[in-house]
Amino acid sequence: MVKFELPTLKQEFINGELKSTKGSIDCYFDMSAAAQITWEREFPAQAEKIALFDYVDKLNSLKIKDTATAITALKVIYCFLVFEKPMSVLEFLRMFSFSDKDYFDELVGKLKEIMSAIFPDSKKKS
Numbered sequence: 001m002v003k004f005e006l007p008t009l010k011q012e013f014i015n016g017e018l019k020s021t022k023g024s025i026d027c028y029f030d031m032s033a034a035a036q037i038t039w040e041r042e043f044p045a046q047a048e049k050i051a052l053f054d055y056v057d058k059l060n061s062l063k064i065k066d067t068a069t070a071i072t073a074l075k076v077i078y079c080f081l082v083f084e085k086p087m088s089v090l091e092f093l094r095m096f097s098f099s100d101k102d103y104f105d106e107l108v109g110k111l112k113e114i115m116s117a118i119f120p121d122s123k124k125k126s
Contacts, residue, residue, distance in 0.1 A: 001028035001082060004114050008095065009103040020100055028082040029114055038079040042089050052079055077111060 005024040012019045039052035046055070056076060064070050071093065078092050098104060 001030045001032075002114070002118060003028050004110070006095070006110055007103060007106045009097060009100055011097075011099065018099075020103070022103060026084040029080055029118055030082050031080065031118070034082075035079045042079065043075060052076070077115075 006027055008023045008025055010021045036052045040047040062069060064073055078089055
């Protein structure tokens with residue numbers, strides 16, 4: 001497993017003002033068969049039709065053009081992530097807050113960076 005940090009954002013509404021605090025969490029990218037188990041547990045309807053690694057192959061040509069395709073890609077990425085502190089799919093998706101563009105860009109950039117390092121051929125397709 002490949003260890004890396006993902007940025008986090010905690011926001012609170014205090015005295016009429018939105019306060020943002022950035023941090024990070026440790027997580028691992030796991031390319032083992034355990035990712036398939038996560039796929040089956042979290043997304044049983046899709047898992048009945050297609051195995052995770054086969055689905056990844058189909059997604060290689062997918063262009064992220066809307067929220068639906070972005071969520072599909074994030075669900076697949078989630079299956080390969082192991083968090084120091086367990087995190088549900090919904091908690092993972094909630095990390096992608098549009099309330100702070102810089103944070104959102106940093107989070108997406110970090111995921112792209114780790115994916116490019118693990119799948120170097122994907123750099124050529126982008």
